[in-house]
Amino acid sequence: MCVATGDIMTDDKQQCHVDLEPIGRREIVEPGTTILAATQSSGVELVATCGGMGTCGNCRIRLEKGELTSLTLIETGKLSTAEIGAGYRLACQAEILSDVRIDIPPESLTALQRLQIEGLSVSITPDPLVLPIDLNLPQPTLTDIRSDEARLKASLAEHGFSEIDVSVPVLANGVEKLRETGWSARFGLRQKSTSATHKELIAILPVQSPLLGLAIDIGTTKLAAYLIDLSTGATLVKTGTMNPQIAYGEDVVSRIAYANNNEAGRQILQSRLVKSINSLIRELCSTAHTAPEQIVEVVAVGNTAMHHLFVGLPVRQLGEAPYVATVSDSCELRAREVGLQVSPGAMLYLPPNIAGYVGADHVAMLLASSLGQASRSILALDIGTNTEITLAYGGRLICCSCASGPAFEGAHIRDGMRAVPGAIERVRFANDHFQVHTIGDTLPVGICGSGILDAIAEAFAAGIIDRRGVPRKEHPLIAELNGTVAVRLVPASATKHGRDIIMTRADVNEIQLAKAAIRAGVEILLAESEIDSTDLDEIIVAGAFGTYLNIGSAISSGLLPELPLEQYHQVGNAAGLGAQHLLISRSARASAEKMARTIEYIELTTHASFTDTFTQSLYF
Numbered sequence: 001m002c003v004a005t006g007d008i009m010t011d012d013k014q015q016c017h018v019d020l021e022p023i024g025r026r027e028i029v030e031p032g033t034t035i036l037a038a039t040q041s042s043g044v045e046l047v048a049t050c051g052g053m054g055t056c057g058n059c060r061i062r063l064e065k066g067e068l069t070s071l072t073l074i075e076t077g078k079l080s081t082a083e084i085g086a087g088y089r090l091a092c093q094a095e096i097l098s099d100v101r102i103d104i105p106p107e108s109l110t111a112l113q114r115l116q117i118e119g120l121s122v123s124i125t126p127d128p129l130v131l132p133i134d135l136n137l138p139q140p141t142l143t144d145i146r147s148d149e150a151r152l153k154a155s156l157a158e159h160g161f162s163e164i165d166v167s168v169p170v171l172a173n174g175v176e177k178l179r180e181t182g183w184s185a186r187f188g189l190r191q192k193s194t195s196a197t198h199k200e201l202i203a204i205l206p207v208q209s210p211l212l213g214l215a216i217d218i219g220t221t222k223l224a225a226y227l228i229d230l231s232t233g234a235t236l237v238k239t240g241t242m243n244p245q246i247a248y249g250e251d252v253v254s255r256i257a258y259a260n261n262n263e264a265g266r267q268i269l270q271s272r273l274v275k276s277i278n279s280l281i282r283e284l285c286s287t288a289h290t291a292p293e294q295i296v297e298v299v300a301v302g303n304t305a306m307h308h309l310f311v312g313l314p315v316r317q318l319g320e321a322p323y324v325a326t327v328s329d330s331c332e333l334r335a336r337e338v339g340l341q342v343s344p345g346a347m348l349y350l351p352p353n354i355a356g357y358v359g360a361d362h363v364a365m366l367l368a369s370s371l372g373q374a375s376r377s378i379l380a381l382d383i384g385t386n387t388e389i390t391l392a393y394g395g396r397l398i399c400c401s402c403a404s405g406p407a408f409e410g411a412h413i414r415d416g417m418r419a420v421p422g423a424i425e426r427v428r429f430a431n432d433h434f435q436v437h438t439i440g441d442t443l444p445v446g447i448c449g450s451g452i453l454d455a456i457a458e459a460f461a462a463g464i465i466d467r468r469g470v471p472r473k474e475h476p477l478i479a480e481l482n483g484t485v486a487v488r489l490v491p492a493s494a495t496k497h498g499r500d501i502i503m504t505r506a507d508v509n510e511i512q513l514a515k516a517a518i519r520a521g522v523e524i525l526l527a528e529s530e531i532d533s534t535d536l537d538e539i540i541v542a543g544a545f546g547t548y549l550n551i552g553s554a555i556s557s558g559l560l561p562e563l564p565l566e567q568y569h570q571v572g573n574a575a576g577l578g579a580q581h582l583l584i585s586r587s588a589r590a591s592a593e594k595m596a597r598t599i600e601y602i603e604l605t606t607h608a609s610f611t612d613t614f615t616q617s618l619y620f
């Protein structure tokens with residue numbers, strides 16, 4: 001059904017665009033094509049156990065936007081009323097009638113996206129806010145008719161805890177268990193910020209059961225979650241998934257627009273996010289053979305928009321100049337207030353935001369990288385759809401935010417896709433042709449961010465594109481696509497879907513804009529500190545794209561400064577690591593809050609030299 005002629009797809013009036021999320025793959029098909037056929041044609045593998053006969057019910061997808069044929073009898077037999085109400089369809093039954101956006105749930109994909117949950121290990125001494133105490137309370141008798149609360153407070157006072165707050169939700173959840181266990185229990189006591197002796201009862205749990213914490217990194221694209229033993233600081237289990245808000249916009253700006261332009265848009269974005277996090281909580285607890293009630297403390301980090309959407313704050317002002325945050329100080333609220341299914345008394349802590357586009361996740365990343373205490377000159381970048389950069393030099397910390405866009409996630413790239421099996425992640429040019437390596441070592445389907453940057457760096461080095469990014473028409477690997485020239489990376493005979501994988505001038509341009517935005521940010525921070533890139537001792541590169549990025553390609557394309565490779569350190573999900581530090585350490589929270597107060601933010605859009613620096617940075 002795909003309208004491909006020869007090696008390169010051509011225009012066709014009768015065609016529909018199919019956006020497959022959260023993969024980030026776009027396919028073009030004729031009307032009447034089933035969604036299953038469209039995914040197969042794009043190289044995205046859905047679970048289709050019955051081969052599309054409509055008997056297995058495994059190919060569930062959700063229509064986010066656009067028009068499909070009416071529900072078939074097979075679908076009404078396989079899908080529940082609630083699923084149908086939520087927009088679920090069977091991919092093998094539903095036919096495409098218009099441009100559509102399809103959300104593919106993880107269980108319907110044969111291979112999951114590579115998730116960014118890895119990073120350096122927790123290496124600090126635990127100093128948690130919630131501490132355990134095991135007590136055996138006297139049972140009520142006819143001569144001791146004190147209330148449960150009074151009995152509990154008296155026993156805690158005997159053990160030196162005389163100033164204790166006890167909330168109704170904690171009692172409601174815990175006193176039945178106390179009776180079942182003969183009045184023996186482990187009590188989680190949380191330090192109140194008002195005084196060293198004042199505490200709050202957070203949880204009533206089985207004797208000697210671990211007090212657990214949850215650290216969450218809410219990325220624009222991905223969610224990472226870590227289950228931590230608060231006493232030891234050990235990471236018990238970690239997991240991740242795609243941010244479900246992708247279905248409402250691939251970047252922060254489009255999410256803000258969705259929240260502002262749709263009735264209940266903000267609530268929809270929040271509830272989708274919380275639902276996914278609750279699902280991660282269940283997965284973590286199931287793997288660790290524990291219960292969500294054991295989670296007595298939660299820390300969440302995210303960029304300012306994710307932070308605001310998560311806790312239900314307005315985001316309208318983040319989309320309009322001068323782009324101010326609603327909240328910049330750290331926040332503490334009951335985790336259940338945002339809908340997290342953890343212990344009823346558990347608190348949720350969010351570290352400070354620095355600015356509208358430099359959020360708590362960057363503070364967490366800087367904390368994990370110890371930039372606050374750095375005596376050397378260090379540049380730290382967290383590369384994503386928005387890139388935050390901080391320079392530590394001469395006792396100062398200065399930061400900025402760059403609108404790098406989703407190109408490094410494979411979006412807005414003709415054959416781009418996110419980092420899933422089949423995505424080209426490495427490209428080399430040798431013996432007059434491109435050699436590619438894909439995630440999962442399968443036949444290529446498309447190209448992800450690290451691959452496209454490699455391809456550009458190699459194409460430039462081989463003289464296939466010039467320093468402006470313009471392809472040299474005379475080169476044998478240049479093909480023509482509807483009047484525009486493109487670099488053929490992989491011939492149709494070597495791809496999974498039987499079509500060329502190409503890189504157009506527009507693709508190169510998208511990457512140029514992204515890399516110029518980041519490089520301009522780097523240069524302006526260096527200029528503000530009156531130093532040169534050669535004065536830098538170290539460059540830390542964090543974030544999903546930063547982890548898999550080939551530093552050599554980043555340097556030769558001009559994205560990053562030319563320094564010896566050993567001065568670069570790719571640290572993985574440093575924001576997730578920072579969230580774990582904040583979870584287990586009171587002093588880490590104090591450091592993060594102090595750092596956020598002292599960091600100097602530079603707004604690039606109004607900076608006098610931004611336009612010139614950005615323009616110069618466009619060249620390879």
Ligand code: FES
Pocket residue numbers: 047048049050051052053054055056057058059090091092093
């Ligand atoms: S592939 Fe089995 S129901 Fe669709």
